[in-house]
Amino acid sequence: MIHEFRAPIPVDTPHGPGYAIYVQSGGTFENDIWCVAIKNGGVIRHYTTMQLTMHVNGTFGIHHEETP
Numbered sequence: 001m002i003h004e005f006r007a008p009i010p011v012d013t014p015h016g017p018g019y020a021i022y023v024q025s026g027g028t029f030e031n032d033i034w035c036v037a038i039k040n041g042g043v044i045r046h047y048t049t050m051q052l053t054m055h056v057n058g059t060f061g062i063h064h065e066e067t068p
Contacts, residue, residue, distance in 0.1 A: 010055035
C-alpha cells in the first residue's frame with residue numbers, strides 16, 4: 001500500500017534535508033520505503049524507515065540535540 005502525503009514532510013536523510021512525498025508499506029517483516037525529494041537539487045531518492053529522521057519541528061517538540 002502507498003500513502004501519498006497532502007503536504008510533503010520535512011525529513012533529514014543521509015544525503016541532507018529533503019521532503020517525503022510518499023511512503024510504501026514494506027509489509028510485516030520489512031521497513032517501509034520512503035520517497036524523498038532532496039532539498040538541494042531536487043533529486044528523488046528512496047530510503048528505508050531506519051535511514052530517516054523528522055526534521056526540526058517546534059509544533060511536535062522535535063529539536064536537534066545541541067552539541068557542546
